[in-house]
Amino acid sequence: MSSLNPRAEGPSSPPPLYAAVSGLKTPPPNGRAGLYNGNSVSPRRAKGEAANQTQCRNIVIYGYCRYQDRGCIFNHDTSNISPSKNPASPGQSGNHINADMSKRKLNVESASFTPGQSPSFGNAVMASPPQSKLSTKALEAAVFTPRMSALSAASPPMSNPPLPPQMNMMDPMMQGASYMQPEIPPFPNLSQSFDGMALDQAALQQNPYEYNPVPPQQHAQVNPYAHQNNPNEVYYAQQSYQPVQYHLYAPIGPHKQNLLSYQRTVHDLFLKDSVREDLQKKAEASLQTLPNSTLPNVDSYHSLVPLDLHVAKSQGKNAPAPPQPTFGYTSWVYKATSTKDGSYYILRRLEGFRLSNEKAIRVVEHWKRVMNANVVTVHDAFTTRTFGDNSIVFVFDYFPLSQTIQDVHFGPNSRYQNRQHANQTQNANTEHMLWSYIVQLASALKTIHAAGLAARVIQPNKILLTNKNRIRINCCSILDVLNFDSGRPLVELQQEDYLAFGRVILAIACNNPHAALNAQKSMDYVSRTYSPELKNFLLYIFNGPASGGPRTMDELLGMISFQLVQNFDSSLHQNDTLETQLGRELENGRLVRLLCKFGFINERPEFAHDRGWSETGDRYLIQLFRDYVFHQVDEAGNPVIDLVHVLSCLNKLDAGTDERIMLVSRDEQNCLIVSFRELKRAIESSFSELQKRG
Numbered sequence: 256m257s258s259l260n261p262r263a264e265g266p267s268s269p270p271p272l273y274a275a276v277s278g279l280k281t282p283p284p285n286g287r288a289g290l291y292n293g294n295s296v297s298p299r300r301a302k303g304e305a306a307n308q309t310q311c312r313n314i315v316i317y318g319y320c321r322y323q324d325r326g327c328i329f330n331h332d333t334s335n336i337s338p339s340k341n342p343a344s345p346g347q348s349g350n351h352i353n354a355d356m357s358k359r360k361l362n363v364e365s366a367s368f369t370p371g372q373s374p375s376f377g378n379a380v381m382a383s384p385p386q387s388k389l390s391t392k393a394l395e396a397a398v399f400t401p402r403m404s405a406l407s408a409a410s411p412p413m414s415n416p417p418l419p420p421q422m423n424m425m426d427p428m429m430q431g432a433s434y435m436q437p438e439i440p441p442f443p444n445l446s447q448s449f450d451g452m453a454l455d456q457a458a459l460q461q462n463p464y465e466y467n468p469v470p471p472q473q474h475a476q477v478n479p480y481a482h483q484n485n486p487n488e489v490y491y492a493q494q495s496y497q498p499v500q501y502h503l504y505a506p507i508g509p510h511k512q513n514l515l516s517y518q519r520t521v522h523d524l525f526l527k528d529s530v531r532e533d534l535q536k537k538a539e540a541s542l543q544t545l546p547n548s549t550l551p552n553v554d555s556y557h558s559l560v561p562l563d564l565h566v567a568k569s570q571g572k573n574a575p576a577p578p579q580p581t582f583g584y585t586s587w588v589y590k591a592t593s594t595k596d597g598s599y600y601i602l603r604r605l606e607g608f609r610l611s612n613e614k615a616i617r618v619v620e621h622w623k624r625v626m627n628a629n630v631v632t633v634h635d636a637f638t639t640r641t642f643g644d645n646s647i648v649f650v651f652d653y654f655p656l657s658q659t660i661q662d663v664h665f666g667p668n669s670r671y672q673n674r675q676h677a678n679q680t681q682n683a684n685t686e687h688m689l690w691s692y693i694v695q696l697a698s699a700l701k702t703i704h705a706a707g708l709a710a711r712v713i714q715p716n717k718i719l720l721t722n723k724n725r726i727r728i729n730c731c732s733i734l735d736v737l738n739f740d741s742g743r744p745l746v747e748l749q750q751e752d753y754l755a756f757g758r759v760i761l762a763i764a765c766n767n768p769h770a771a772l773n774a775q776k777s778m779d780y781v782s783r784t785y786s787p788e789l790k791n792f793l794l795y796i797f798n799g800p801a802s803g804g805p806r807t808m809d810e811l812l813g814m815i816s817f818q819l820v821q822n823f824d825s826s827l828h829q830n831d832t833l834e835t836q837l838g839r840e841l842e843n844g845r846l847v848r849l850l851c852k853f854g855f856i857n858e859r860p861e862f863a864h865d866r867g868w869s870e871t872g873d874r875y876l877i878q879l880f881r882d883y884v885f886h887q888v889d890e891a892g893n894p895v896i897d898l899v900h901v902l903s904c905l906n907k908l909d910a911g912t913d914e915r916i917m918l919v920s921r922d923e924q925n926c927l928i929v930s931f932r933e934l935k936r937a938i939e940s941s942f943s944e945l946q947k948r949g
C-alpha cells in the first residue's frame with residue numbers, strides 16, 4: 256500500500272477503511288475509459304505551509320470570518336491583502352463581492368433605468384432627480400405618507416419584510432440553511448445596451464425613475480423574448496439586466512430521426528421548452544419588484560408593484576382617452592406579497608371609496624367560499640387610509656402574465672385584429688375557442704349562482720386569460736360591496752349575468768367589442784360563419800327559453816352537453832401531457848437535491864484541517880465518487896462529458912443499488928471497490944454530520 260499523507264488535499268490517497276484494493280495502476284472505472292488526470296488537482300496551499308500563515312478564504316471573499324473566534328485556524332490578518340483584493344476597501348474595483356455590493360445596491364446614482372411604473376405614486380418621499388416628470392395619473396393620485404419615512408432616496412432600497420417560516424424551507428434537506436433574499440440585480444447602464452442593441456441616448460437624459468412605458472416595438476428590441484401583447488412585461492423587460500436565456504437547452508435542429516427506440520436525446524430528459532419558458536416567464540413576473548418604490552405596505556401586504564398600465568398607455572399623443580372606470584371609482588391593480596404566507600396576491604384598490612354600511616364588506620365572506628377554476632378567488636377586502644385617502648382594497652389570487660379578454664381580442668396588439676375576412680380554418684379555430692370559453696363561463700356561472708350570488712362583472716375587461724384558452728372571471732364581489740344598498744333582486748342580477756355572457760361571446764365571435772349594439776346584424780354574421788349550435792346557444796341566451804320563463808343553468812348546460820364532453824376530453828389530454836412533463840422534472844428535482852448534498856459536503860475549506868471531518872473514510876469516498884461521476888477522462892486525458900453517465904450514476908446512488916464500481920485516487924496509486932449502497936450511506940451520514948455542526 257502506498258504511504259498516506261494525511262494532510263494532502265484532494266482525494267489522492269485513500270484512508271485505510273476503503274483501501275480494499277490498492278496499488279493498481281489506473282484501472283478504467285467501471286469498465287469505462289476512465290484514466291484519472293492527477294494534474295488537474297491544484298492544492299490550495301503548498302505542502303508544509305503552516306495553516307496560520309495561510310490567508311483565511313472567508314476574509315478574502317467576505318471580508319470577515321464568522322469562525323475567527325471559534326477555532327478557525329487560518330490567518331485573519333487583513334493587512335496583507337492587497338487593496339484590490341480586500342473586499343472591505345471601499346471604491347476598489349476588484350472582482351470581490353463586497354466591493355461590488357456597493358455598486359450593485361440601487362441608489363440615486365444607479366444607471367438610467369425607467370421602471371415600469373413611477374415611484375411617484377402618491378407623495379414622493381424620496382428625493383426625485385431634478386427633471387422628474389410625473390405621469391398624469393400619478394399627479395392626480397392621492398397623497399399618501401409611507402409608514403417608513405426612512406424611505407428616502409439616500410437610503411438603500413426598501414428591503415422586504417422577512418419571509419414567513421415556511422418560505423425559508425426550500426426542501427426538508429435544506430432545513431436549517433437560512434434563506435437569503437436575492438440581491439436585486441443592478442440595473443443596466445442602458446447606454447451599454449442589451450445584447451449589443453444600443454438604445455436611444457435621449458432616453459438616458461430622462462429621469463431614471465420616471466414611469467415611461469416602452470412602446471411594444473421598442474419593447475421587443477429591449478427584450479427579444481418579450482410577449483408583445485402584455486403590458487406587464489414592460490416591467491419585466493426593464494427589470495431584466497440581461498435577457499433571460501430562454502433558449503438554454505433549446506433543441507435546435509436538425510433533429511436526429513434515426514434514433515433507436517431506447518435512445519434518448521438530452522432534451523428528452525427535461526421539461527418541454529415551451530412549458531419551461533412559460534413557467535420561467537411567469538416566475539420572473541411574480542418575482543418582479545419596483546426598485547425605490549414609495550408605495551406603502553398595506554395591511555399585511557408588501558412589495559407592491561402596479562400592474563394596470565392603461566392610464567400610462569393612453570398618455571401618448573394620439574392615444575385614446577383612458578377608459579371609464581368600471582366600478583365608478585379610479586381603480587389600481589397591484590401585485591403584492593403577503594407577510595402571512597409569502598404568496599403573491601392582487602390588491603385592487605378603489606380610490607376615494609367611503610364605506611357607509613359595515614355589512615356591505617361582509618358580503619365578501621360569501622364570495623370567499625366560491626371555489627371554481629374559472630373564477631379568480633377573492634381572499635379579503637378591507638378599507639385603508641394607508642394611501643392617504645379613503646380606499647377600499649380587494650385581495651384576489653394573482654395569475655402572472657395574465658391579460659384581459661379585452662386586451663387579447665380587442666386590444667391594439669391583438670392577434671385577432673385582422674380577422675374581418677377570416678378563412679374557414681380560422682373560423683373553425685375561433686369556434687373551437689368560443690366553445691371553450693362558453694363551457695368555462697357556464698361552469699363559473701353555475702357555481703356562482705348555486706352559491707346564491709351573481710357575478711355582475713361578465714365583460715371583456717373583467718375576464719382574465721391566465722393560460723392558453725384558460726379564462727377566469729375577475730373582480731367578483733366588488734359590485735356587491737359597492738352597490739350593497741341597491742336592493743336589486745338576485746334573480747334579476749343572475750338573468751343579467753346570462754345577457755352579459757351572451758354579449759361577450761357575440762363580441763368575440765364577431766371580433767367586434769360593440770357587436771351587441773347591432774344584435775341583428777351580428778347574429779346574421781354568426782349564422783353565416785359558425786355552426787347552428789352556436790347560433791342556437793346565443794338565441795337562448797338573448798331571448799330566453801321558448802316557454803318564456805327565466806333562463807336556467809341546467810337548461811343551458813343541457814344545450815351544450817356535447818361541447819362539455821369535448822372540453823372535458825381535451826382537458827384530460829392536457830392533464831396527461833402535463834403529467835408526463837412533471838414526471839421528467841420529478842427525476843431532475845431528485846437529482847438536484849443529491850447534487851446539493853454533494854456541494855455541501857465536498858471541499859469545505861473550514862473543515863479541511865479537522866481530522867474528524869476530512870480524514871475519515873466517508874468524505875474521502877465521496878470525493879472519489881465525485882471524480883468518478885464528473886471528472887472522467889479518456890485514454891488521451893481529455894475530459895469525458897457524458898450526461899447519461901452522470902444521470903445513471905446519480906440515479907443508482909439515489910436508489911442505493913448494490914452495483915459496485917471502482918474508484919481511483921487522483922494519484923492513481925489506489926483504487927476502491929464500493930457499492931452505490933455504501934456511497935449512499937456515506938453521503939447521508941456526512942450530510943447529517945454537517946447538519947449537526949451547522
Ligand SMILES: Nc1ncnc2c1ncn2[C@@H]1O[C@H](COP(=O)(O)OP(=O)(O)OP(=O)(O)O)[C@@H](O)[C@H]1O
Pocket residue numbers: 487562563564565578579580581582586588601631651652653654655656657658659661662716717719729
Ligand atoms: N388577478 C390578477 N392576476 C394577475 N394579473 C391581474 C389580475 N387582475 C388584473 N390583472 C392585471 O391587471 C391588468 C389590469 O386589470 P383591470 O381589471 O384593471 O383591467 P382593465 O382593462 O384596466 O380594466 P378597467 O377598464 O376597469 O381599468 C390586467 O390587464 C391584468 O394584466
